[in-house]
Amino acid sequence: MNANDKALSKGLHIDTLAVREALPRTAYGEHSEALFLTSSFVHPDAATAAARFAGEEDGFLYSRFSNPTVASMERRLAALEGTEDAIGTASGMGAILLLMLGLLQAGDHVVCSRSVFGSIIKLIGGEFSRFGVESSFVPQDDIAAWKAAIRPGKTRLLFAETPTNPLTEVCDIRALADLAHDCGALLAVDNCFCTPVLQRPRELGADLVVHSATKYLDGQGRVIAGAVCGTTELIEGRLLPVQRSAGISLSPFNAWVVLKGLETLGLRMLAHSARALELARWLQAQPGVARVHYPGLESHPQHALAMRQQDGQGGAVLAFELAASNPEEARRRAFHVIDQTRLCSITANLGDTKTTITHPATTTHGRLKDEQRQAAGIGQGLIRLAVGLEHQPDIQADLARGLGTLA
Numbered sequence: 001m002n003a004n005d006k007a008l009s010k011g012l013h014i015d016t017l018a019v020r021e022a023l024p025r026t027a028y029g030e031h032s033e034a035l036f037l038t039s040s041f042v043h044p045d046a047a048t049a050a051a052r053f054a055g056e057e058d059g060f061l062y063s064r065f066s067n068p069t070v071a072s073m074e075r076r077l078a079a080l081e082g083t084e085d086a087i088g089t090a091s092g093m094g095a096i097l098l099l100m101l102g103l104l105q106a107g108d109h110v111v112c113s114r115s116v117f118g119s120i121i122k123l124i125g126g127e128f129s130r131f132g133v134e135s136s137f138v139p140q141d142d143i144a145a146w147k148a149a150i151r152p153g154k155t156r157l158l159f160a161e162t163p164t165n166p167l168t169e170v171c172d173i174r175a176l177a178d179l180a181h182d183c184g185a186l187l188a189v190d191n192c193f194c195t196p197v198l199q200r201p202r203e204l205g206a207d208l209v210v211h212s213a214t215k216y217l218d219g220q221g222r223v224i225a226g227a228v229c230g231t232t233e234l235i236e237g238r239l240l241p242v243q244r245s246a247g248i249s250l251s252p253f254n255a256w257v258v259l260k261g262l263e264t265l266g267l268r269m270l271a272h273s274a275r276a277l278e279l280a281r282w283l284q285a286q287p288g289v290a291r292v293h294y295p296g297l298e299s300h301p302q303h304a305l306a307m308r309q310q311d312g313q314g315g316a317v318l319a320f321e322l323a324a325s326n327p328e329e330a331r332r333r334a335f336h337v338i339d340q341t342r343l344c345s346i347t348a349n350l351g352d353t354k355t356t357i358t359h360p361a362t363t364t365h366g367r368l369k370d371e372q373r374q375a376a377g378i379g380q381g382l383i384r385l386a387v388g389l390e391h392q393p394d395i396q397a398d399l400a401r402g403l404g405t406l407a
């Protein structure tokens, strides 16, 4: 801390923390947080270097371990999530890899929702099974199934994502936390879709919160980044030592982009949600649309839970199913609606200011077998939208073009 800095007081609102929480300014008094593009750090003398490497004195050593820009991003995100600590990672998947490497060993067992992001299923169920970590995948909203899957003395981790992609299924974070703690396991929640602006899993009992900062935390589609938030004991005690040797580290440049993205997160998430809700309501009234999946709609099976858990907001992502008499017709209609858009970007990514549109059955979920896709509820007539920040009537008109000319 130097003369250019004042300490933040306690109890500040999340919007204030999103703008203000960071490492202290340097002696230059820069107003915007500095970008430290440096791989290593110098020490005043050999004894100080020795003390810092031995962990007896604080200080930056090497950017694989930590870096001031990365540390500012971590502090700001931890403040928003209401956790003691956070650690930045090279990607969202890197965050989950680090969490698994830091917490598990051969013989341990993980229970995971079967509706999580596809790469997570491959990582937990595929890669980690090669190293003797076992896993069970259960229906997202069926607490009894989660409970039945627990293997006493072996289950160390419950992993959930809520709401999920693309069907926006919600799970009860508090109920899962209780279940995890009853059997001595930890609950990790992927908070990518809601962000701490809408949902704070820590307050609901989750032990760890995982982020793909690539999505809404940056929010402008610029970088790949990730983070894990939790107690100092878990982050510094269990994950940081692995990060130091495994090097799934976040680049300072990407951390800086996310750090600045966080400053507008509160405004963006509310604006995304407002547009998504209006579009969901409008889609529901269109004759060619059979069903709309969006937690903000009263017709969503877990609407009440979602509103309680997500600060009364539905988030940015919705999916809708086109009416059709068979899968071929459903796919043809879905492609028609997608191809008639001129504004929406045809891309599987999400978490951008630009609205994206995708056909899950042939993109994000294209590698699944037919019966797996059916079990997951992903039909050929399903379209996913990640609603951006364009003027809502413009997005609506973009979708109306195809919906109004369905054959």
Ligand SMILES: *Cc1c(COP(=O)(O)O)cnc(C)c1O
Binding pocket: 091, 092, 093, 094, 117, 161, 165, 190, 192, 193, 211, 212, 213, 214, 215, 224, 225, 226
């Ligand atoms: C994109 C995504 C991830 C993976 O994040 P990357 O930054 O692409 O590695 C994890 N979870 C969810 C819910 C995602 O949408």
